[in-house]
Amino acid sequence: MRLSLLAILAIGLASPALANWNATLTAARGQTVYWNAWGGDQATNDFITWVSQQTEALYGVQVQQVKLTDTAEAVTRVIAEKAAGQTEGGAVDLIWINGPNFLSMKSQGLLHGPFVAGLPNAQYLDLSPNSPASVDFTVPVDGMESPWRLAKFVFIYDSARLPDPPRSMLALADWAAAHPGRFTHPAVSNFMGATFLKQALIELAPDPTALQAPVSDATFAGATAPLWAWYDGLRPNLWQGGANYPENQSVQQQLLNDGAVDISLSFDPASAAAAIRQGLLPETARVFTPEIGSIGNVSFVAIPFNAGNREGAMVVANFLLNPATQAHQQDIAVLGAYSVLDPAKLGEAAAAFAALPASPALPTLAELGPTLLEPHASWMTRLTQAWAERYTK
Numbered sequence: 446m447r448l449s450l451l452a453i454l455a456i457g458l459a460s461p462a463l464a465n466w467n468a469t470l471t472a473a474r475g476q477t478v479y480w481n482a483w484g485g486d487q488a489t490n491d492f493i494t495w496v497s498q499q500t501e502a503l504y505g506v507q508v509q510q511v512k513l514t515d516t517a518e519a520v521t522r523v524i525a526e527k528a529a530g531q532t533e534g535g536a537v538d539l540i541w542i543n544g545p546n547f548l549s550m551k552s553q554g555l556l557h558g559p560f561v562a563g564l565p566n567a568q569y570l571d572l573s574p575n576s577p578a579s580v581d582f583t584v585p586v587d588g589m590e591s592p593w594r595l596a597k598f599v600f601i602y603d604s605a606r607l608p609d610p611p612r613s614m615l616a617l618a619d620w621a622a623a624h625p626g627r628f629t630h631p632a633v634s635n636f637m638g639a640t641f642l643k644q645a646l647i648e649l650a651p652d653p654t655a656l657q658a659p660v661s662d663a664t665f666a667g668a669t670a671p672l673w674a675w676y677d678g679l680r681p682n683l684w685q686g687g688a689n690y691p692e693n694q695s696v697q698q699q700l701l702n703d704g705a706v707d708i709s710l711s712f713d714p715a716s717a718a719a720a721i722r723q724g725l726l727p728e729t730a731r732v733f734t735p736e737i738g739s740i741g742n743v744s745f746v747a748i749p750f751n752a753g754n755r756e757g758a759m760v761v762a763n764f765l766l767n768p769a770t771q772a773h774q775q776d777i778a779v780l781g782a783y784s785v786l787d788p789a790k791l792g793e794a795a796a797a798f799a800a801l802p803a804s805p806a807l808p809t810l811a812e813l814g815p816t817l818l819e820p821h822a823s824w825m826t827r828l829t830q831a832w833a834e835r836y837t838k
Contacts, residue, residue: 484512559588715781738815
């Protein structure tokens with residue numbers, strides 16, 4: 446029997462019974478949560494609008510998205526408020542955050558919490574110490590941020606033009622040499638371009654385990670030497686000779702749709718299927734990952750230490766973990782973002798996922814292959830700086 450949306454919501458609200466949750470709901474009613482989130486993807490923006498509609502109807506909590514081009518914008522605002530002595534009534538209530546930005550805020554004492562274990566819908570998470578919901582770019586979460594969507598690096602290609610795509614970074618360089626101008630990647634200042642570099646680094650580094658520790662001068666030099674040699678060979682064969690790069694993954698996807706390149710990149714395994722439904726990619730678009738696997742992580746939301754609408758932010762974070770919400774966002778007609786919930790903990794709520802539509806462009810978990818751990822957050826900062834110094838001057 447298929448459960449209704451309201452029935453699944455009721456499951457999430459009824460258990461576990463937390464003595465202080467009703468007090469949180471009461472305090473949250475009437476609040477507007479200013480959710481600072483990357484605004485570069487329309488499907489995500491639309492989903493956040495839907496979240497606001499639902500939380501307002503259910504709890505009297507509105508969500509106002511503050512659209513960012515870079516998460517660091519919100520981090521900088523919180524830092525400035527702390528420097529000015531503003532310990533209450535901060536302008537940022539909730540942040541979509543990962544990696545270096547989380548490490549920065551956690552280390553500077555800029556986060557509220559721990560709060561995740563107190564969310565009723567945390568019952569559906571695997572919060573064991575080494576689970577994806579408990580570690581962010583090798584940094585323990587310690588309950589200071591709540592997961593809301595799963596991400597995994599994938600390549601998207603047009604199978605009508607490229608029936609046998611290259612399945613490793615070395616093979617990609619060889620393919621690009623044979624097909625100059627048919628591949629590119631987003632600017633490395635964008636997280637997608639940086640992720641492409643990290644994927645290559647993991648594949649090419651002499652000792653990938655070194656990437657799990659904070660970067661040092663010695664480890665950086667040794668790990669990146671093969672990467673730079675590989676990229677020196679790849680760059681002349683990129684689209685426009687590597688002189689220009691797409692601003693972000695949406696622009697690169699448009700290049701793929703227009704036939705200007707044959708491969709695009711995404712951090713969302715369902716993005717190809719969703720784009721086909723929206724008429725943004727041809728029906729022959731498909732997804733592949735490198736043979737060794739690809740980088741994966743969880744996207745989190747965090748609450749600044751001085752959030753002006755802290756209770757409302759907790760209500761939104763809890764709503765994002767509801768099985769009904771997670772199933773809705775996994776629908777390729779909505780967002781296509783894979784769920785962060787532990788299937789073993791869903792029980793009757795698993796019915797919402799069983800009803801989701803399928804697509805030939807939607808990969809199975811087996812087809813996605815192994816998930817590679819993100820390097821320590823310090824590697825991304827160092828890597829993007831070194832790339833800029835080598836290739837933009």
